[in-house]
Amino acid sequence: MSSTAETIITRVLKRKKPPTAETILVELGKAGCVITDPEPVEPPVWLPKGNLGRDHVMEVADLVRKGLTVEEIVAETGKSKRMVERYIAAAVHLGWIKRRPQRKQVTRKAQS
Numbered sequence: 001m002s003s004t005a006e007t008i009i010t011r012v013l014k015r016k017k018p019p020t021a022e023t024i025l026v027e028l029g030k031a032g033c034v035i036t037d038p039e040p041v042e043p044p045v046w047l048p049k050g051n052l053g054r055d056h057v058m059e060v061a062d063l064v065r066k067g068l069t070v071e072e073i074v075a076e077t078g079k080s081k082r083m084v085e086r087y088i089a090a091a092v093h094l095g096w097i098k099r100r101p102q103r104k105q106v107t108r109k110a111q112s
Helices: 007-014 019-029 051-065 071-078 082-096
Strands: none
Touching: 007 071, 051 071, 051 082, 071 082
8 A cells, every 4th residue: 555544535635526435435445445344333231131121111112202201201110210211212222212201390499
């Protein structure tokens, strides 16, 4: 390989026409750089792994779709707030829900 990847990319970026990602990869390949796919990624460690955990994630996702707040889900399921937040994150990650639930509005009393 006669040029470094940095030199090649710099040269491509200096062209009048803005390059696409594919153009940059082609130029790197022509220069002898080996382009590999990233290694398969393990799922996040916080994702529940067993059937029971999956069931909890599905239950929480259903409650989120019904419009319950985090606090209401905690009361409904009997799980800790931390576990409910974890199940919500897993449901979002898996695409079972598109948004996180609303949090209970905290009202502040007027200072006397």
